[in-house]
Amino acid sequence: MKSPIKAVPAGGRLNLFFMEMIIVLMFFSIASAVILNAFAASGRLSRESERLERMSFCAQSAAEIFSESGSLSQTLEELFGSGSYEILNADLEGGGYAAEAKLPLTGDCEYSPQSPEIFMILIETAEKSDSGTLKILSVKFENTDNEELYRITSGAYIPAERRSDANE
Amino acid sequence: MNRPGSGRLAETVSSAASMTLFLIFSVCCLIIIAVASSAYGRISGNYDSTFNSAAAVRYITNKIRASESAEVISESELLLTNSGYETLIYYDGGAVFERLFAGADSMKNEDSPNAGGERMFGAESLVIEETDGLIKVTAEDSGHSFTAYCRSCRGSNRRGTEK
Numbered sequence: 001m002k003s004p005i006k007a008v009p010a011g012g013r014l015n016l017f018f019m020e021m022i023i024v025l026m027f028f029s030i031a032s033a034v035i036l037n038a039f040a041a042s043g044r045l046s047r048e049s050e051r052l053e054r055m056s057f058c059a060q061s062a063a064e065i066f067s068e069s070g071s072l073s074q075t076l077e078e079l080f081g082s083g084s085y086e087i088l089n090a091d092l093e094g095g096g097y098a099a100e101a102k103l104p105l106t107g108d109c110e111y112s113p114q115s116p117e118i119f120m121i122l123i124e125t126a127e128k129s130d131s132g133t134l135k136i137l138s139v140k141f142e143n144t145d146n147e148e149l150y151r152i153t154s155g156a157y158i159p160a161e162r163r164s165d166a167n168e
Numbered sequence: 169m170n171r172p173g174s175g176r177l178a179e180t181v182s183s184a185a186s187m188t189l190f191l192i193f194s195v196c197c198l199i200i201i202a203v204a205s206s207a208y209g210r211i212s213g214n215y216d217s218t219f220n221s222a223a224a225v226r227y228i229t230n231k232i233r234a235s236e237s238a239e240v241i242s243e244s245e246l247l248l249t250n251s252g253y254e255t256l257i258y259y260d261g262g263a264v265f266e267r268l269f270a271g272a273d274s275m276k277n278e279d280s281p282n283a284g285g286e287r288m289f290g291a292e293s294l295v296i297e298e299t300d301g302l303i304k305v306t307a308e309d310s311g312h313s314f315t316a317y318c319r320s321c322r323g324s325n326r327r328g329t330e331k
Contacts, residue, residue, distance in 0.1 A: 039203075039208070057314055078317065
């Protein structure tokens with residue numbers, strides 16, 4: 001038994017409205033795929049932008065604290081509270097030293113060793129001279145693929161008189 | 169050979185299929201418009217709240233850097249002093265306000281200094297704290313909170329205590 005449902009009716013003419021609707025649906029599905037992609041990309045860019053903003057705030061705060069305190073450990077303590085941050089120290093030739101800390105953070109720049117989304121790398125170098133000590137702090141953010149996202153450098157200069165005063 | 173009445177049935181089914189397709193098209197249109205509008209609203213709201221809180225914090229920290237001295241009066245009031253004028257930044261009723269006072273110590277002579285200022289940014293909260301020569305500014309709007317540290321005044325220096 002033949003089905004009575006036919007795309008081509010008995011008259012032989014194709015149902016134009018039916019065809020038009022199929023073509024319209026095809027265009028509609030293509031257009032909606034493009035639009036939804038655009039919205040998804042826009043949402044992703046918005047989140048990226050907020051994350052970058054947070055990184056810049058975090059890095060600038062670190063730079064401000066470091067330029068005030070001149071100490072990497074104090075900077076970390078002020079930013080993320082007292083915790084066991086691993087700081088690697090090394091003496092440099094010529095009287096200076098370097099220190100480095102790598103902190104796992106969430107996208108909101110909160111300290112999170114369990115589920116890191118980004119890493120904040122702080123490198124402190126110090127050059128000692130007769131007139132004083134120049135300390136440079138480089139703050140860098142990297143994603144989990146070691147791709148650099150943001151970087152800022154700040155400095156703190158401690159004159160020799162102050163250093164000797166403090167030592168006394 | 170077609171049975172009598174099968175042509176009419178095919179026509180009815182064809183019309184019904186066309187109408188069903190049209191219905192599917194309309195429903196899909198509505199769904200896409202609803203999804204797009206919701207996504208746009210979310211992105212726009214997110215941008216606005218991020219902008220409000222981030223801009224408020226940046227504005228206040230830049231004002232602190234530019235001023236000669238900064239005094240935290242309370243958690244939501246900050247007085248910035250420059251030669252010849254004072255600026256009071258305060259939080260009131262869901263927004264950050266700024267008010268200028270001409271002349272030194274003119275703010276203290278005012279009966280209600282934290283009224284009549286110019287509205288700068290909308291925010292759900294503003295907290296200003298002073299710790300060890302640093303001022304910590306935190307602003308929050310619609311769940312987006314930003315915090316920045318800033319030295320309390322130009323040329324501030326407590327590095328001399330370092331050993």
